[in-house]
Amino acid sequence: MAALAYTNIFTNDIDRLADFYGTLFGLEEIVASRSPIFRGFVAGGTSLGFSGPGAYELLGLIPLEGQGDRAFQTFDVDNEQEVRDLTGKARELGGTIVKEPFATYYGWFQSVLRDPDGNAFRINFRGAAA
Known part of the structure; x- marks a missing residue:
């Protein structure tokens, strides 16, 4: 069976969003993975990451256009x-x-x-x- 290792949220301001969730839930940052385009946190049995715009190119993704809930x-x-x-x-x-x-x-x-x-x-x- 596969296990969810990470869930990431794309954002234009990784520090603001990472600080919001980190502070709200008291999450421990995975400092070794911090970069200008990423911050990650231990979140129970998985990890929660915040990816800046530069991550799109790294991952070979094109940002989706328009508003709407795509993850919950x-x-x-x-x-x-x-x-x-x-x-x-x-x-x-x-x-x-x-x-x-x-x-x-x-x-x-x-x-x-x-x-x-x-x-x-x-x-x-x-x-x-x-």
């Missing part, structure tokens, strides 16, 4: 209160709340947000709502 990151936490607390912290750090913390029909508790670049992400507790 989910960050699991240990309890409902942590969902609430991190949702508020995300707002303080420049994020936008799309949907306040709520209980899902499948028994999880989560909020939906956008980071300072407008990328959608979710803060999630995989337990029954109180």
